[in-house]
């Protein structure tokens with residue numbers, strides 16, 4: 001029986017990997033508040049209803065399924081993960097955690113089992129920053145940490161977030177109303193693919209996450225001067241592209257020396273203006289994603305990075321601007337909930353493995369609201385954010401059984 005549930009969870013992720021749930025049949029992309037996103041919400045809401053949940057769209061555009069407790073005023077246990085994807089992403093990232101939440105509820109509902117707490121399965125809308133240059137907007141809304149309304153957010157087509165909300169049938173000004181209150185929430189559980197090679201290398205299906213790395217995401221804008229590539233002599237140039245390249249290279253070198261300390265830096269996005277082969281670049285905008293196990297380490301490297309940018313820009317007579325797009329502190333999972341996960345894994349006679357997450361997840365935001373636990377599922381070949389991302393059915397089934405037992409244990413530990 002568990003095998004069939006596990007298989008269905010994985011198969012549903014695959015089904016959501018294609019149109020109308022993806023922007024294209026060639027690749028998977030589902031952006032927050034897009035049409036594909038809306039279509040996916042419809043499909044997932046149906047599955048939630050079939051599993052015995054009532055559903056609604058919250059003011060942040062998240063899909064919420066509720067499995068009622070024994071009484072109306074019961075506290076809430078949240079199970080969640082994200083429905084949006086990166087461009088050309090894999091279908092299990094985020095989505096699997098939602099599908100597993102639905103299977104958990106289906107299992108309990110079939111037995112007409114109710115708990116002294118309600119269970120909300122939340123399909124978060126924006127974890128990846130899939131549409132607007134700001135990630136985890138929707139879990140921030142739910143966790144109540146969105147103190148001010150981010151202004152001026154626009155998607156790549158120039159559509160403002162206010163307009164996107166309107167087109168979706170919501171009002172952006174109400175986004176903070178999606179919040180839950182700490183006194184009502186007893187915990188948050190998220191299952192997610194590992195997105196790395198550790199579990200596979202040790203032949204393990206599951207891992208318990210101890211915490212999530214601190215992150216910064218910057219956008220750096222370098223301004224130089226356009227000029228003819230044939231007539232402007234090399235030492236008179238203000239070449240924004242060469243400056244950006246030097247910054248990226250030097251910061252990589254600097255961080256590489258510290259890699260054993262778990263610090264990683266990445267530039268995955270770059271835009272060059274005017275962007276012609278025979279014109280010196282006038283402006284370059286590039287992303288920098290910096291992660292470290294602790295806030296102190298992250299801040300230390302961010303400072304070093306800023307110094308590199310200043311030094312190179314001064315040397316090359318370039319101007320620059322920094323924009324912090326994403327600032328997340330390291331977060332720790334809850335000791336009690338981790339021990340419940342440990343007992344649930346031992347119950348399956350599987351080895352217990354603890355690991356830190358280098359990737360950010362909604363769980364790190366939710367840790368501001370409630371005690372948090374996270375379960376990692378093996379990623380074959382360690383691949384994620386790629387169409388090659390996959391899972392093994394037996395691992396998904398083991399995750400499902402762990403989550404079910406976790407909730408049964410939580411009932412005794414409330």
Ligand SMILES: [Zn+2]
Nearest residue numbers: 082093094127
């Ligand atoms: Zn994810």
